[in-house]
Amino acid sequence: MRMPEKYRELNSLLLKASNENRVAWKELRNGCFAVTFSTFAFELWEGQDAISDAPFIAVGIRNNVGKIIDNIRMDANDPDHGSLKELLAVARRRARKVDEALGRMVKELKGGGKVGQLDSVF
16 A cells, blocks of 8 residues: 555655754653644554564554544555555654663763763663
């Protein structure tokens, strides 16, 4: 199944804007990432089919009262699965501030001082 054209266009634009750090992604719950627009929200998550265990990525669109008004699901063998997986990876990194964490660790290591605490791993 091909992703509907408007979804494909939105995915492409979100990926471009996310890579330019222009999208404020938020993690809602276990692996669901969302971005809000003026009156709608775009949600993205991955899972496994309950019967076949096949992996999928899903997209949901919510209206301004939180109701899901549409959703699609792309299985791993769908042609558009890869582009959604790429967007999910970027959304996860942005929402969890991975690049910021890596930057801080690099800065500490370049500072030349001692890093790490023997009595704590949080």
